[in-house]
Structure formats: C-alpha cells, structure tokens
Amino acid sequence: MKHDDIWRALDTLAAEHGLSASGLAKLAGLDPTTFNPSKRSMPDGRARWPSTESLAKVLNATGASLEAFSALVYGARALPGGGRAAAVARRIPLIGLAQAGGDGYFDDGGYPVGGGWDEVSLPEVGDPHAYALEISGDSMEPVFRDGDLVIVSPSAPIRRGDRVVVRTARGEVMAKQLARRSARRVELRSLNPAHPDYTFDLTEVIWIHRIVWASQ
CATH class of the missing domain: 2.10.109.10 (Umud Fragment, subunit A)
Known part of the structure; x- marks a missing residue:
C-alpha cells in the first residue's frame, strides 16, 4: 500500500459523492484543508499518511464501509458499497x-x-x-x-x-x-x-x- 493509493481513494470517494477533497473534509466535520495537496507531504518532502481519525470520520460521513474503502485503495470497485452513493440508482x-x-x-x-x-x-x-x-x-x-x-x-x-x-x-x-x-x-x-x-x-x-x- 502506498501513500498515493490512500489519497487517490479519498479523491475518488469525494468525486463519487459529487465533492471536492475540501468538500469531503467539511462533510466529515474536518478542517476544509485537511485533504489539500499541501497537507499530503511533510515540510521535508516526505509523503504524509492521512490520520486514522480523519479516515474514520470520512467513512462515517459517507456511509462507506472499511472494506469498500480498501477496495478503492487497491483499485478494485470504486463506489462505496453500502454507502449513500450506492443506495440510489439512476439510469445512465x-x-x-x-x-x-x-x-x-x-x-x-x-x-x-x-x-x-x-x-x-x-x-x-x-x-x-x-x-x-x-x-x-x-x-x-x-x-x-x-x-x-x-x-x-x-x-x-x-x-x-x-x-x-x-x-x-x-x-x-x-x-x-x-x-x-x-x-x-x-x-x-x-x-x-x-x-x-x-x-x-x-x-x-x-x-x-x-x-x-x-x-x-
């Protein structure tokens, strides 16, 4: 598992709820800048992991399960199973x-x-x-x-x-x-x-x- 995989999963989860990364953070009750690109690396350039607390709040806010988020991380199914986005269907x-x-x-x-x-x-x-x-x-x-x-x-x-x-x-x-x-x-x-x-x-x-x- 790589840092980019986690951040990509968060970006995808946001997009599938019609949100930006900042919008996802606000939905989860976090500071809107929590998932900004500037927060994804440390001052010395090393990649930063999102905190487990922020991930837990995102999953709770979106209704996505940990299993569904893990699928996003590994590039499998990219809609949160059991979440609000999956609860409603539309004709496309x-x-x-x-x-x-x-x-x-x-x-x-x-x-x-x-x-x-x-x-x-x-x-x-x-x-x-x-x-x-x-x-x-x-x-x-x-x-x-x-x-x-x-x-x-x-x-x-x-x-x-x-x-x-x-x-x-x-x-x-x-x-x-x-x-x-x-x-x-x-x-x-x-x-x-x-x-x-x-x-x-x-x-x-x-x-x-x-x-x-x-x-x-």
Missing part, C-alpha cells in the same frame, strides 16, 4: 465498447451524446456525465471480462495505475490501465499479458476517463 447511458469508437456517441469533451445509447440502472455516481460501457474482448482479464459493465466518470481524478477508458485521435476507444502520463506521452497497459501495451503522444489522445465501478 450505455453502449458497447466495440461501438464506442463510432461517430456521434461522444462530444468533443468526451460526454455521451446522440440517440444511439441504451440505458441501464446502476449505482448512483456524483458525476452527471457518467456513462456505462459493456466490455468486449479479453485484453483486461482477469479484472474485466467480456460482457462486464463498467461505469466511467469523466470528472473523477486520474492517477497512475487507474483503469481508464481512452479515446484516440484515430477514433479508437479502449479500456486499459494507465501506466504513465507525462507532459508528452501516455502509456497504457493491457492487464492480459497476451495483449500488447500502448504508448501515444499526448496529441494523439482526445480524452481519458476513469473507470469507477464494474459489475463483477
């Missing part, structure tokens, strides 16, 4: 990953548009632009299998190691793991070693969205 647009590269399904910002989408009722997410994709193929096995549904959030923060959906300038839409993103390049990993990894110039990538939930 759904399309197959194989279709998603076609014209007319996304606007320039990567938000779902057009009438070609189906709908599915899945756990609520805080992002009003969230959408669902049906996985096709086996490049992300064993984490995502052919036919699994994933919820994608354009507004969720993205870190190295996250599972993401990427659209390239050539119209490809793919589900991968973000291995590295620099000012010039994006490196993507297929979890199934039988499939290749990919490296793109940043100019070749239209958008990258985080996968925040999967039906497994």
Whole structure:
C-alpha cells in the first residue's frame, strides 16, 4: 500500500459523492484543508499518511464501509458499497465498447451524446456525465471480462495505475490501465499479458476517463 493509493481513494470517494477533497473534509466535520495537496507531504518532502481519525470520520460521513474503502485503495470497485452513493440508482447511458469508437456517441469533451445509447440502472455516481460501457474482448482479464459493465466518470481524478477508458485521435476507444502520463506521452497497459501495451503522444489522445465501478 502506498501513500498515493490512500489519497487517490479519498479523491475518488469525494468525486463519487459529487465533492471536492475540501468538500469531503467539511462533510466529515474536518478542517476544509485537511485533504489539500499541501497537507499530503511533510515540510521535508516526505509523503504524509492521512490520520486514522480523519479516515474514520470520512467513512462515517459517507456511509462507506472499511472494506469498500480498501477496495478503492487497491483499485478494485470504486463506489462505496453500502454507502449513500450506492443506495440510489439512476439510469445512465450505455453502449458497447466495440461501438464506442463510432461517430456521434461522444462530444468533443468526451460526454455521451446522440440517440444511439441504451440505458441501464446502476449505482448512483456524483458525476452527471457518467456513462456505462459493456466490455468486449479479453485484453483486461482477469479484472474485466467480456460482457462486464463498467461505469466511467469523466470528472473523477486520474492517477497512475487507474483503469481508464481512452479515446484516440484515430477514433479508437479502449479500456486499459494507465501506466504513465507525462507532459508528452501516455502509456497504457493491457492487464492480459497476451495483449500488447500502448504508448501515444499526448496529441494523439482526445480524452481519458476513469473507470469507477464494474459489475463483477
């Protein structure tokens, strides 16, 4: 477990409740600056852990279980099981990953548009632009299998190691793991070693969205 994993889990938990890191802290009754980037490292540059007290208050305020938060830390399911976000479902647009590269399904910002989408009722997410994709193929096995549904959030923060959906300038839409993103390049990993990894110039990538939930 790394410091970044804990902070990423907190950021994701905040996003799935439609909150910023400061908003999550306020919801938990903490100082609004508790989870700010400046509080995530010590004066000498060493990474800082959030306190167990602050984590306990966040879990209590959001209704997320410790097990669900641990799943966030390890990059599994990214919605708090049993929490308030999971208690309400809404219908969100759904399309197959194989279709998603076609014209007319996304606007320039990567938000779902057009009438070609189906709908599915899945756990609520805080992002009003969230959408669902049906996985096709086996490049992300064993984490995502052919036919699994994933919820994608354009507004969720993205870190190295996250599972993401990427659209390239050539119209490809793919589900991968973000291995590295620099000012010039994006490196993507297929979890199934039988499939290749990919490296793109940043100019070749239209958008990258985080996968925040999967039906497994």
